[in-house]
Amino acid sequence: MQIDKYTSCSSCPARINSVFKELKGDDLEQLDQTKICKQYHKGEVIFNEGTYPRGLYCVQSGKVKLSQMGTDGKEQIVHLANDGDIMGYRAILGEDTYSCSAMALEDSKVCFIPKTQFNNLIENNSKLTLQIVHLLSDELKEAERKITNTAQQPVKNRLAQSLLSLKDNYGMEIDNLTINISIKREELANLAGTTRETATRLLYELQEQKSIELVGKKIKIINEIQLLDLAHSGH
Amino acid sequence: MQIDKYTSCSSCPARINSVFKELKGDDLEQLDQTKICKQYHKGEVIFNEGTYPRGLYCVQSGKVKLSQMGTDGKEQIVHLANDGDIMGYRAILGEDTYSCSAMALEDSKVCFIPKTQFNNLIENNSKLTLQIVHLLSDELKEAERKITNTAQQPVKNRLAQSLLSLKDNYGMEIDNLTINISIKREELANLAGTTRETATRLLYELQEQKSIELVGKKIKIINEIQLLDLAHSGH
DNA sequence: CACAAAAAATGACATTAATCATATTGTGAG
DNA sequence: CTCACAATATGATTAATGTCATTTTTTGTG
Numbered sequence: 104m105q106i107d108k109y110t111s112c113s114s115c116p117a118r119i120n121s122v123f124k125e126l127k128g129d130d131l132e133q134l135d136q137t138k139i140c141k142q143y144h145k146g147e148v149i150f151n152e153g154t155y156p157r158g159l160y161c162v163q164s165g166k167v168k169l170s171q172m173g174t175d176g177k178e179q180i181v182h183l184a185n186d187g188d189i190m191g192y193r194a195i196l197g198e199d200t201y202s203c204s205a206m207a208l209e210d211s212k213v214c215f216i217p218k219t220q221f222n223n224l225i226e227n228n229s230k231l232t233l234q235i236v237h238l239l240s241d242e243l244k245e246a247e248r249k250i251t252n253t254a255q256q257p258v259k260n261r262l263a264q265s266l267l268s269l270k271d272n273y274g275m276e277i278d279n280l281t282i283n284i285s286i287k288r289e290e291l292a293n294l295a296g297t298t299r300e301t302a303t304r305l306l307y308e309l310q311e312q313k314s315i316e317l318v319g320k321k322i323k324i325i326n327e328i329q330l331l332d333l334a335h336s337g338h
Numbered sequence: 339m340q341i342d343k344y345t346s347c348s349s350c351p352a353r354i355n356s357v358f359k360e361l362k363g364d365d366l367e368q369l370d371q372t373k374i375c376k377q378y379h380k381g382e383v384i385f386n387e388g389t390y391p392r393g394l395y396c397v398q399s400g401k402v403k404l405s406q407m408g409t410d411g412k413e414q415i416v417h418l419a420n421d422g423d424i425m426g427y428r429a430i431l432g433e434d435t436y437s438c439s440a441m442a443l444e445d446s447k448v449c450f451i452p453k454t455q456f457n458n459l460i461e462n463n464s465k466l467t468l469q470i471v472h473l474l475s476d477e478l479k480e481a482e483r484k485i486t487n488t489a490q491q492p493v494k495n496r497l498a499q500s501l502l503s504l505k506d507n508y509g510m511e512i513d514n515l516t517i518n519i520s521i522k523r524e525e526l527a528n529l530a531g532t533t534r535e536t537a538t539r540l541l542y543e544l545q546e547q548k549s550i551e552l553v554g555k556k557i558k559i560i561n562e563i564q565l566l567d568l569a570h571s572g573h
Numbered sequence: 574c575a576c577a578a579a580a581a582a583t584g585a586c587a588t589t590a591a592t593c594a595t596a597t598t599g600t601g602a603g
Numbered sequence: 604c605t606c607a608c609a610a611t612a613t614g615a616t617t618a619a620t621g622t623c624a625t626t627t628t629t630t631g632t633g
Contacts, residue, residue: 171486174571179486197475202482232467239474240432246481247437251406251414253488254531258620288581296489301620303582319629336409493590523611536590538612554599574633581628588621598611603604 104147107140107212110163117163120187122234130228137220141213149190149205149213156194156201158217162186165211166273166284170293171203180294181246183272192235195221208284256336258297259305263333265295266315270324278323285320339382342375342447345398352398355422357469365463372455376448384425384440384448391429391436393452397421400446401508401519404438405528415529416481418443418507427470430456443519491571493532494540498568500530501550505559513558520555 112118112126112135126134140163143149149160152172162184169182169190181203184190194201195218207213225232252261266282273284292302306322309315314330316323324330347353347361347370361369375398378384384395387407397419404417404425416438419425429436430453442448460467487496501517508519527537541557544550549565551558559565 171482173486173490177490179489181482181485193475193478196471197479198472199475199479202479226464229461229464229467232464232471236431236467236471236474237433239471239478240428240434243428243474243478243481244432244434244437246478246485247406247416249485250416250481250488250531251408253485254414255408255412296485298621299581300583300622304620307582533591534611535592535613539590542612577630577632579628579630581626583624583626585624586622588619590617590619592615592617594613594615596611596613598609600609601607603606 104144104149105142107142110140110212110214111135112138112214115163117161117186121161122189122231122238123161125230125234126224126228130224130231133220134216134224137217139215141215143207143211143213145207145209147207149207150201152202152204153200156191156218158215159189159191159195159221160205161189161214161216163212163214165213166208167205167211167213168208168290168294169203169205178293179296180290182242183268183294185272189238192221193239196235196239208286208290253296258295258301259308260333260336261295261297262291262302262305263309263314263330265291266309266322266324267327267330267334268294269322275324276321280323280325281318282322282324287320339376339378339384342377345375345447345449346370347373347449350398352396352421356396357424357466357473358396360465360469361459361463365459365466368455369451369459372452374450376450378442378446378448380442380444382442384442385436387437387439388435391426391453393450394427394430394456395425395440396449396451397423397425398447398449400448401443402440402446402448403443403525403529404440406438413528414531415525417477418503418529420507424473427456428474431470431474443521443525488531493530493536494543495568495571496530496532497526497537497540498544498549498565500526501544501557501559502562502565502569503529504557510559511556515558515560516553517557517559522555 112123113131118124123134149167150156164186167184167190168180169184170178170180173179190205191201225235252264269284269286270282273282275281276283288302289299292299295302306315306317310317312329314326316325347358348366353359358369384402399421402419402425403415404419405413405415408414425440426436460470487499504519504521505517508517510516511518523537524534527534530537541550541552545552547564549561551560
């Protein structure tokens with residue numbers, strides 16, 4: 104990690120997608136002055152599960168995974184963050200330790216917002232609080248649906264979902280086919296909740312059935328309908 | 339369902355455990371006047387997944403399951419509610435449909451709070467909002483942990499967890515051993531994320547290894563340490 | 574470019590847990 | 604009390620997926 108050059112929140116393009124999008128005047132200025140812009144390299148840890156939060160993080164640009172330690176130290180990716188997403192806020196709001204770790208999936212710019220500053224903001228800005236409540240609600244909904252899917256769907260379907268969620272979060276490359284992230288088999292497995300080997304095998308099955316195409320470390324979505332059908336429990 | 343006799347919120351013992359515990363004066367009185375006390379019989383549906391909420395529900399007494407429809411219509415229980423718990427608030431805060439259905443596990447008294455009333459309350463009472471934020475945070479944390487466990491733990495461990503969570507939610511009978519709920523095998527399976535048959539078999543395994551004892555429809559916890567160990571990924 | 578190290582693919586095998594079929598037990602209505 | 608029906612138990616079988624071992628490929632580095 105290294106401190107990045109100062110970037111103004113008011114002109115930050117990521118802010119448009121963030122909970123801070125409606126921040127104005129004094130509030131925005133205060134955020135601007137107290138935040139610290141940081142630059143993380145691929146693979147660097149941003150914060151660690153189980154530690155007490157000093158603040159929260161807002162992704163300016165890049166790709167970050169949020170993961171928990173599970174059985175026998177196996178990683179489970181519970182969330183993917185990208186431009187405009189805030190991370191670690193649950194720990195602050197719940198007055199708790201971080202319930203997951205954050206790691207950069209590629210070089211990323213992430214701003215740090217001190218805890219007291221954040222608490223100030225939500226205390227004085229009910230609109231922001233509402234945004235946060237909305238965000239929490241959405242994430243809770245998503246998490247509950249994931250519980251059901253994880254418990255009931257076979258790995259192949261979960262893998263299809265994982266690919267779609269990578270696409271939703273990180274988008275496509277210029278060809279509008281290739282998912283815009285290079286991700287290791289193991290990480291994909293940790294997102295889908297399976298093992299590296301099984302992920303490998305099922306990716307080839309998906310390729311066989313012409314849903315996707317494996318191009319080096321990248322994945323092309325050939326037939327999104329098919330993937331969607333699988334993800335929603337088709338066969 | 340039938341309308342129950344009026345019970346004042348101010349003297350409701352369940353309120354102490356609820357997000358409304360710090361409500362006073364006008365706010366409390368308004369809540370009191372607009373809520374409707376209802377009485378549900380075991381098996382009755384309180385609200386339905388996918389429908390738009392007219393309000394939220396607060397359990398006065400009883401036991402309620404919150405479940406989602408999964409693959410092939412299979413139920414997944416995502417939450418257990420008891421005295422003082424609110425249900426359906428996520429849908430209101432997220433301006434969304436209910437993401438799960440609520441059904442009484444036994445005869446229960448549940449109060450209905452109209453949506454506009456609830457929105458009024460959180461708009462004017464930042465302390466309440468804070469409570470809600472806290473609750474959302476806790477539920478999100480719990481849900482994420484459940485994703486990891488569901489993805490990584492074998493069914494037996496998940497079953498152990500389910501039993502412990504039944505105990506945590508509904509407590510013990512006077513003998514301090516028997517979990518204070520009678521639950522069908524199928525529901526237990528839908529909580530642990532498995533099938534009826536597998537749940538049956540694994541319960542007998544747990545009995546074999548002297549962790550629990552099956553007494554009719556009830557379950558006694560003989561060795562909680564062992565269960566806890568299993569639930570936290572022992573073998 | 575070559576080498577070491579990491580990642581991925583692949584095969585053999587073991588295990589878990591779902592599915593299907595059937596038997597047994599429990600329960601409430603009449 | 605008994606009949607019918609629901610719930611539970613149980614056995615047999617199969618499919619999915621994890622595990623372990625080995626090979627191949629890719630990647631980064633001097």
